[in-house]
Amino acid sequence: MKKNISKKFQYSEIDDHQGPPGKRKIAAALNNLLEHKDFISITTAEISKASGVNESMIYRYFSDKRGLLHYILARYLKRMYTEIMDGLKHIEGSIEKLAQVIRHTLEIYDRNRVFAKILLIEVRNFPGYWESDSYRLVKQYAKLYTDIIEEGLAAGEIRTDIGKWHIMQTLLGTVEHMILPCIIFQKPINVDNCMNAVDKLVLKGLSVKI
Amino acid sequence: MKKNISKKFQYSEIDDHQGPPGKRKIAAALNNLLEHKDFISITTAEISKASGVNESMIYRYFSDKRGLLHYILARYLKRMYTEIMDGLKHIEGSIEKLAQVIRHTLEIYDRNRVFAKILLIEVRNFPGYWESDSYRLVKQYAKLYTDIIEEGLAAGEIRTDIGKWHIMQTLLGTVEHMILPCIIFQKPINVDNCMNAVDKLVLKGLSVKI
Amino acid sequence: MKKNISKKFQYSEIDDHQGPPGKRKIAAALNNLLEHKDFISITTAEISKASGVNESMIYRYFSDKRGLLHYILARYLKRMYTEIMDGLKHIEGSIEKLAQVIRHTLEIYDRNRVFAKILLIEVRNFPGYWESDSYRLVKQYAKLYTDIIEEGLAAGEIRTDIGKWHIMQTLLGTVEHMILPCIIFQKPINVDNCMNAVDKLVLKGLSVKI
Amino acid sequence: MKKNISKKFQYSEIDDHQGPPGKRKIAAALNNLLEHKDFISITTAEISKASGVNESMIYRYFSDKRGLLHYILARYLKRMYTEIMDGLKHIEGSIEKLAQVIRHTLEIYDRNRVFAKILLIEVRNFPGYWESDSYRLVKQYAKLYTDIIEEGLAAGEIRTDIGKWHIMQTLLGTVEHMILPCIIFQKPINVDNCMNAVDKLVLKGLSVKI
């Protein structure tokens, strides 16, 4: 009954008890609005109305509208990172670890559609993103993969003829692309199905054949 | 090794000799601008200036700014489809055909960065896209994959325990995400490297083990 | 079976056999379009498309878009004037003549909604109208009334304590206002009902009580 | 003869002390501009310039340019209604009441040319008007007439063979068309002359002959 409930997060929890109330309300409002609209077509007026906080407060708490978006994204990313690290504690074997990270990621995307939407869609066609703080966190997340891959290479579990960067890219790419239609068409993510495909297609191809 | 070099296309060729000059100039102008900016931040005024054609002509020849983008995308897609179909003529074996399609796709993306950018980034966060004419062409392209996969299933070349849709998704996803960073960071696509990874990771996993 | 059919006109007849075909087609096209849209929201492009004649021909045949409208209106007015004059030939008595003019006018408006619409709505809020050729024709039509009234005054049939201008205004005003809702709400004009009211309310008040 | 002079209103008074200053200035500016131009050819830029308030404020306070016009019209209509109701308090007899309403209306139109212009000209060729709030107020005003007419019918003061709707229409029509040239040609309205005509022509025709 108590399994790993504590690990599951959703936006509401993230920010609830820190920062001034106005700031929290604004962030929560944008988060909610993102469920049904895309960032660019959400106006600051709308955010203000939805949050009940005056429009100009957005500029007190955040650099600007985009800063607010990145703030939300960063919170999600931090939370995801911790959660995934936690889930990794008792897993042995690099391939198994990769599988666990991917499964966990899929679950989090499924539970937090807004997060997935921001990360996969909203943030990309904004040039500044690739120099942003949020992107730094994304790279931290990606490093999780390369670290595990290195571990696997060292342990002789993973084949050495591909290059860890390409492996990571393939894994990330496969995951993201599997869920993109679900995010866009607002369908649930079937984590087991996805894992099956990832496992059979990519992970199996990774391991050193004995 | 010298196959159908003559078929290689680049945007400039696509439209050069059809439609009124204004139309051509406008399309070419947006195409050029897309090399350095993203669609949403390119204004009609900019397009007009770059093309040397009056701003209002955009609305004579296209439904609106977005219609112009889709026009460009559709041309690319049509051209890509024909070229890839051509390149497929003398290939035998489903796995080989998939490899050929993917390699060809990568080459085209590499030669036509703007095309890749429109398809992978610009067009997605616009809801109308999924009902657009361009998306129809994308589905036509995707059907190429499923057709080949079916062929492979029938011929006993491809394993039957995954589902052709998932296979196609994985292939498309892997390709797209392999090149996304190249598109975004404006780096060349190393086709051979990519093919190596695709081949070893995904395609090998596809074929029936003997 | 042959009554006064020859007197009834509708736009199609007006212009059919004079002027170059392009001119006729353009005028006919605007006339048709006016049935469902108001002048200001009909574009020259629309007129061109509906007429099958090139947009620039509008400017060969007419001073501009408004000139075209006035051309149509003027034709209607001329035709109405002649028809009404004709219908007056064998009527005796000023009050009877006024009644006949009014009835005839109502019938024409009913048969030619576009005409009524142009005259009562489209043309008024354009300053130039009051100096236009069309307005000259309207004044000619109004003079019909004052002429008859003068005739009635001279003959001792109409009371002398009001002023012919006011009488004319009242008659025109009553008529126009009775039909305005019919024009706007696209309902048929009940000529007999209207005549009843005009007769009982206004005309009866005009005649010298014996 | 000195009745409720204090109740006489002009636009400037209407709005002066309510709503944010920007709103008031904008409404006042359009009101002034309407004195010399027609609505459709007054641009938002012009309104902004005339009011000294930023153009975008129009859209903060009103739905759009047309919303602003209706706002002005509605204020006029409300004010007129109250004033006319007040002026009716001590009048006896339905015919006398109708006369009083008409006289009062004429006076108000004379004092508030812009009001008359909006009501009789500007607002009509806009389809939305007939479903607008302003039109509701106009119907309220018209109901004043039919109410009085019913009263007169019940009291045996008004003849019963015409129908109250037609009577109202004739009265409204006569009034409106009497003043339309004055509004358009910017001439003063001679209230006494008009009343004389209305009285002799229409009202006398209304009353039951004894």
Add this chain to the structure above:
DNA sequence: AATGAATGAGAATTCATTCAT
């Protein structure tokens, strides 16, 4: 910390009209 008012700059789009052929 908070609010309401105000701003400025730009954006897409529309159209009547003219020109070259």
Add this chain to the structure above:
DNA sequence: GATGAATGAATTCTCATTCAT
């Protein structure tokens, strides 16, 4: 007489952002 292409100037409306209080 006719066409298609092109123009330019205007117009409404939007929004992120800042200011004064």
